[in-house]
Amino acid sequence: MNVAIKCKSCRFDKCILAGMRIQTIRGFYSRSLPEIYELIEQKRNELRAKGKYIENVETKSETYIKPGSLFVNKDNLIIDFLISVEKNAKRCQERGAISLEAIGFVLKNGFFKKPPAALMEDLLLIVDIGKTMPSFNELDLSDQICLLTQITMPLSILLLAYYSYTKKYNAVIMPTGSGLSMALGFSGEYYKGDKTIAKLSKKVFIDSMEPFTQVQLTEEEYVLLRAIIFCHSFTDGLSKQGKNCC
Incomplete structure (x- = not known):
């Protein structure tokens, strides 16, 4: 153009x-x-x-929409839109390979000695995905903050887990193309001997993959599940108006 x-x-x-x-x-x-x-x-x-x-x-692009009858199939339009958002998000999510120096730092000092840039990027990506949801944009700023405060971490894990599932891994991996498990960051020197961390790490980064494998979640089902989480009207702290918007 x-x-x-x-x-x-x-x-x-x-x-x-x-x-x-x-x-x-x-x-x-x-x-x-x-x-x-x-x-x-x-x-x-x-x-x-x-x-x-x-x-x-x-x-014409495969994402071009043409109705199959005199009426537009509204459900298909919505799903197609959500899938388009997901494809754009996946391109943003994939990053370059993590350096050996960075891996060594995490193993020695833990994930949170230095705020992980990848986590910040995922959280910003979730906010950007939220802006594509009509109901999210109808919320007041205070309700948007309330909703994001409670759903960003679950969505972050869901985002990483689904990405790992599409790459056919049995554990949640870092989106770097290296195949490194997120659990690796909690198995180094810093957390050595902490059985609680080891147990929670397994539950979050390994056991959480089982439902994806068992159910064989499709892309359509994934984007709908994510949309449902964004429209969670029972979030604590939402105003009455905010709950009606969701």
């Missing part, structure tokens, strides 16, 4: 002609996905009437 085009209407037309992906649209939180689809289809028809054509019509 020609980024030199400064007119918003012209840029929007160009996006439509290039095959706009409805799943990547952010904003329009007061509208449902079918309504957004109808608006885009209306604009597309206007461009056709002017003699213009849809670019890359034979090679």
